[in-house]
Amino acid sequence: MNSLFSPENLPPPPGIPIPASIAAATATTSASPAPTLIPKLEPFDEWLNTPTSQQQQSQDPNFSNGSLDLDLNLLCDGTSEPNNNLFSEFNRISQLFRTAFSANDPQNDAVPDPITDSLQQLRNDAFSNPFAENPQHIKTEADSDPWLQQAPKGTVPDPDSQAIVPVQEEEPSSMMAATTPRRRCKELVRVADLGGPEQRHFRDVVRRTRMVYDSLRVLATVEDERRVDARRGRSDLRASAVMRSCGLWLNRDKRIVGSIPGVCVGDVFLYRMELCVVGLHGQPQAGIDYLPASMSSNGEPIATSVIVSGGYEDDVDEGDVITYSGHGGQDKNSRQVCHQKLEGGNLAMERSKHYGIEVRVIRGVRYEGAASATGKLYVYDGLYTIIDCWFDVGKSGFGVFKYKLCRIDGQAKMGSMIMKEAHMLKKDPLSFKPMCCVSLDISNRKENVGVRLFNDLDRNFDPLRYEYLVKTNFPEFVFHQSGRGTGCDCVDGCVEGCFCAMKNGGEFPYNHSGILLRGKPLVFECGPFCQCPPHCRNRVTQKGLKNRMEVFRSRETGWGVRSLDLIQAGAFICEYTGVVLNREQAELLSMNGDSLIYPNRFTDRWSEWGDLSMIDSNYVRPSYPSLPPLDFALDVSRMRNVACYMSHSSTPNVLVQFVLYDHNNLMFPHLMLFAMENIPPMRELSLDYGVADEWTGKLSICN
Incomplete structure (x- = not known):
């Protein structure tokens, strides 16, 4: 770079x-x-x-x-002329063009427009500085523009004698080119x-x-x-x-x-x-x-x-x-x-x-x-x-x-x-439709900030039935199989070239503001075996939720999630939590119709964040650290967090980045969510669950 x-x-x-x-x-x-x-x-x-x-x-x-x-x-019908319904301005401007020229026709008995005349006088006066004692000595645009100099000296061309022509100017003939100054032209x-x-x-x-x-x-x-x-x-x-x-x-x-x-x-x-x-x-x-x-x-x-x-x-x-x-x-x-x-x-x-x-x-x-x-x-x-x-x-x-x-x-x-x-709601959560605010915090103070529940459509209060799960619940064998890990020896925060940086391919995954630099198959954060303090730059996702979120009832997606704060592109949002199940457990529970999330079905949107192939033709998307096939599921049928209510979209504004920090088992990473773009307050957050659009309505998680 x-x-x-x-x-x-x-x-x-x-x-x-x-x-x-x-x-x-x-x-x-x-x-x-x-x-x-x-x-x-x-x-x-x-x-x-x-x-x-x-x-x-x-x-x-x-x-x-x-x-x-x-x-x-792409918006044309295959010919050189655009569709009529595309450039709707063409017809209006064409009519304006005909009206403008017909107004200057000697054979036309058009009545002068007093409003147009007054604006024209305003324009002429202002060009000559309306507060100057001798306006005729002030240099106007017509004095410096060769195209306007074709008009009589000391006057400005009638604005109604010209119109906006939304087409490129044709190449003048050789005779006209010798007598007419060449103008650059843009298309409106x-x-x-x-x-x-x-x-x-x-x-x-x-x-x-x-x-x-x-x-x-x-x-x-x-x-x-x-x-x-x-x-x-x-x-x-x-x-x-x-x-x-x-x-x-x-x-x-x-x-x-x-x-x-x-x-x-x-x-x-x-x-x-x-x-x-x-x-x-x-x-x-x-x-x-x-x-x-x-x-x-x-x-x-x-x-x-x-x-x-x-x-x-x-x-x-x-x-x-x-x-x-x-x-x-x-x-x-x-x-x-x-x-x-x-x-x-x-x-x-x-x-x-x-x-x-x-x-x-x-x-x-x-x-x-x-x-x-x-x-x-x-x-x-x-x-x-x-x-x-x-x-x-x-x-x-x-x-x-x-x-x-x-x-x-x-x-x-x-x-x-x-x-x-949104700013008013952050100060007073009951300032807008207080009767529709079902809960001020469905996390029961488990998160750093409250997660609001809002429903102004019906009497559905389903999110209150689930136990709020702040972090993913891994089985004990995940930690036993990973063994005791090795961490960095940094005392006051990680520095360039430390052990944790080497695990990430020689660079830290975040800048000092906690923004993800580029998506990777897997990100290693500092964990319990590292000597660095909690404020280390390589502990971004462990700090939990920092944006004030709201779970709301939506006509389009059932339940949805939006933030009361602006979320910057590349910023960490939250973890997608649930109870980890192996393949056999997942197959058994899926037969009962329980809500399961399969991490291997999420599309690799992480590869889009930091993709510089449009800048550098030799750009190769990151492949290190590598990640084995993920063969587990998340059960969110009884315990879940705010992320489980994010809706599906084929053009999402949130990506899934796999992260390891509390164990070293590559087959069981955390599902961390980052913003793919600047997400304004109160705009719905969406994920690509890896399902076809026609199946969106059948996602039992959000609906």
Whole structure:
């Protein structure tokens, strides 16, 4: 892994270039202060102050290096034209195109639109700085854009004379090429009406991409831990840079308007760069992501997504309704120090409002224990329409553009709202439907934290009938056959090269935060024969449950499990416990219809966590330490724990990792559960039990 993060293979982190139009306006405006104008940035995020050409290129929202896009060809009918039900925007934009050009036809008796005229006047005034005494001397976008210079000097092209064309620009003829400047162009598409197979395909693409990103990020933290000096790198930047150099960023060549296939409302992202990797928000630092005019087929910028963090004085977030302030005129402390102009992201928001194009909203939420330096994580809260925009005097006395965003009906519940409800439940478990809370702790204080039982569907209280089993119950012969083991001699925690590290192939299975580095056939943890203390980094799964869990009644899965806490990718969740039975005992009990779990039927999802085959063509999945065939079963018919209520899924978010620590019998490992992705609060946890989907309803464990 050293070669992946070597300096010669790692481009520097993205920088923040200042748009030429903003810099020019700053240089020519003397009435107001002249600070460094930057895009609307995320508060308290610190970035390098020496951007290079590569950094500026990566900051460009349209930068592409041959990255891997979602395979939109899967959604076509085999011809070059997409299905009608796929790109539903095509028909609407085509009609808009015809209406726009017919409005300029001399033979057309169209009545002027006063709203459009007022917005056009607002746009012209703001381009020339509405607070300047001589607006005609302010340099506008038309002065620097050769494509806009074809319009009469001193004017801006009529916005209604152009429209969004969601197709690639054709190659001009040789005669036109000699007289017309060549423009780069991107394709604006909306993916809609996906069927079940297509939705699962895109969800799997996004899931695997995020898993590679998280794996790289976790491995990068190990290299930082090995540093002798105190310097720490940004693992999120390094992981995203490696994926970009390998062409693994999604949705870079096609700009998707609306929902991103494979990204669900409520998905949580620990870092801003992860938003860029999946194509949800293409700006590493700016709050407004948009397709700039220089790359738009109609010569106008179009906004696609915004980040709402509550760090700006003129922002008002009421959940379904947001008053979002524009960018420009802020200093490094996010204070407004001069007037904003209708350009860049501000103009893109106004144009999206004009054309009725929705934007994606990602909220930056402060979360206790968040991995980022800002203490925040990012939640995708769905699609909003821009229903109004106006120019107003902000709280600091400077002109600010404001946009009113309203959430589109019919979407899933906002992830940020679910996180607030989960936070309230952690403080007061009876704050929501107290009559439906059957038990505050079905473990009877056997776990480190309580396991809540919740049922608001019926009067089924079956989980209370079982004895709670914290650890797997192994028969005595398992310990006798393993004999007395040999442990490490580490006094204050295991160090590199100790005996336990050698048992795991020469490296520790976890980083210092307890995150699983990569899945293996078997993981050896320090046990009772080791001299290291309980806080040793190689005793992760022995510390028990740390996330507050809830067993709940579900219409789809019978009983299910969800967490009130955010579970980070690669983090330990709990053990899958039961009473161990040999083959003969299992066959006898199965005849009576008792609930049995067979460890050898679990799919090897552990091989997906840490799989870098998309990064390194020579990658070979771990095969050491090897594990013999598992010939035992877990009886959960009388004693079980919270894991036994996890539902089955062919695309799970939890994996099974076999672990040994209290004995050395390779044929009887513990079944430890780890998160395969960032699991938001109140999202159901699922396992791949190794059964066909049509048999899911017959799993007697959960149902």
